[in-house]
Amino acid sequence: MSKSLAALIGGVAGAITLVGIIVLFVWFCLFYNRSITRNSETSSSDPSLRGLNVGTELSRRGGAPLSPNQREARHFVLEELSVATKNFSDVNLIGVGKFGEVYKGLLHDGMIVAIKKRPAAPSQEFIKEVCYLSSIRHRHVVSLLGYCQENGQQMLVYEYIPNGSVSSHIYGASQLSGEKLEFKHRLSIALGAAKGLAHLHVLNPPLVHKEFTTENVLVDENFIAKVADAGLRNLLSRIDTAGPSSQMVAHDIFLDPEVRGFGRFSEKSDVYSFGVFLLELVSGREAAGSQFSESDQRVVDWVQNYRDTSDIAVIIDRRLSTGFTIEGMKEFIQLAVRCVNPSSERRPFMNYVVAELDRILEKEMSLTTVMGEGTPIVTLGSHLFTALR
Template identity: 30%
Template sequence: MGICWSIQIKAESAFSTGDDSKIAERNGNSNSSSKVSSGSQSHTPRSEGEILQSSNLKSFTFSELKNATRNFRPDSVLGEGGFGSVFKGWVDEHSLAASKPGTGIVIAVKRLNQEGFQGHKEWLAEINYLGQLRHPNLVRLIGYCLEDDHRLLAYEFMPKGSMENHLFRRGSYFQPLSWRLRMKVALGAAKGLAFLHNAETMVIYRDFKTSNILLDSNFNAKLSDFGLARDGPTGDKSHVSTRVMGTYGYAAPEYLSTGHLTAKSDVYSFGVVLLEILSGKKAIDKNRPTGEHNLVEWAKPCLTNKRRIFRVLDPRLEGQYSLGRALKVASLALQCLSMEPKIRPNMDEVVSTLQDLQDTDKRDRRDPPVHRGVAAGGGASSAKKASSCRQEAGPVVAYPRPSASLRV
């Protein structure tokens, strides 16, 4: 499975900065931002021509991408979303000319559906950001096609598909990800966000979720789909004022209520995804029992309790981690999910915490301690009454099915 997009409702130009301003909480350089090739954008909104001319991308003809995908054959479809269909194609590694299937390099070609929810602005936003930004944890945009009514984008192919598939799909193809791989993906995705937040002009991703985390053959995480991305605040202000856009279950509460967008909005979304990674449950799932539909509301009371934490943790991870590490990751998720944005860590701090956990895990695998922490797995007893998280703690304030879209 390659690149997979879920349906979005997007209606705002991602490259217009408007009244963006600088965030007071911003902290220096990220340890994941060493691969910057240039700044993000100037503070003056750029024209379409300026964006296309300044991008470091190949301009494909429609015929070239048609040939690369074997005329957009149905059996080449990798996924479908609001933008349109994504096709598997092949191009020469050096010239990027269409090549025979199985030769050259594999690419994923996203073709705009004129009847879809997304459109030209989102297509241009992808070029605006991914045409300039380079980082190991951002998916690589290779080129684009602008010809008559055709709007296409060509990306590197991501063989392991989306994190959403690996967490929520069931079947022989998608085996449950191990604790080690889940933490690797979480760290990689965190580095991608930290890089964006520390770019010369801050970029707020605004659509962080498991379906937008793509995995290469070694399960390295890369952020994709920049259609909702925005330049962060500049000057002496604290936020960017925008229309509320995104996906139900992931958007920060203060952004939903005010339309004020900051880097801490992305941090909240990261907390939701980290909770999904820990639990193997979707952020919003109406098929779960009453009281458990919203993962964040249900799980929060359990995250700092040594016994109740097992009700949240994915039972498929049983025995793969120590209780101490599970509690540290859960505590990090809880910090990211704070209702007060200023209390949330920045992404540099998130990266540092996850990196320390990974380094400790590597040392322990190399030199196992004599006494390990309690192995995880809450077993059947912990899964029996999952809904009791709330009861005991009191009240708290296509491929997989596409996530519900948000437009307020």
């Protein structure tokens, strides 16, 4: 009887084990199928993107994989962009850049965008780079929204920044009134641009702009500065087999001397370009111009020989004759001097530049705050120009 009971128990245990194995097998199959379904739902319907795992691509770059809702740039169809720009009408043409013509467009959902268009064959590398760049989101960086590749055209769709380039406001055709050109406004623009550039540098791996110029700093309706064309040179170099052209290199005056000599870009080469940008902000003139001194020195040449702070009035924009402190202006120019040091090792990192600009702006705001009907507490800047009048 005991033997029969033992056999019965053994049989029951075996049956339970078998059932458990079957349950585990069924559960595994169902889980696997659900996993495949989830992956198919997050993949793109765009044939050109099939087989592209952007998370894997970014991991190979050294960055963390993106969340599922960030893994793909928006794929626009040509018809939608054609309608948005009235068939790429000249009326909607707002400029020509390194990528090609730039159009202002109104999407069917009411969003206003800037569309960059150029003739080019479809490219998987183009899509990969766009997916990476469109994942970058920061208040002070112009967002890349998506792309289009149709009919022998490649297009980049960006958020539209209504007030255009800083260069047009400080020395271009659309210069602003004296009120918008106050030193505090320029400091605020510089700080915003510095934050945008610093954000690119702290990405993993760091994204070096390589094309930072005053023209690539845009301002929105509230005059919040945003860095444009981040990574554009990388995108062009990845899809242009002919190699770098003169259109792919920033204006020579913004280019780090070490880049010209050795061809190696780095975060410090962006710092040099940013220093030139600061000098254009403070002078109100193009850095390549020859109107900075009686000896016709370019502004960067003048700064390289900069020693005596009593001479800073030579390059300061005459429209800044009031509304700033001498100390604040000196500190601003000294920061620019450090940024354009010929030796990259002696230049600061962008995080330091951000901290310094923030400090200078806070001090200027506290010392030149308007009280009542436009009466400033301090307008020491006018003293700089007394001897020149």
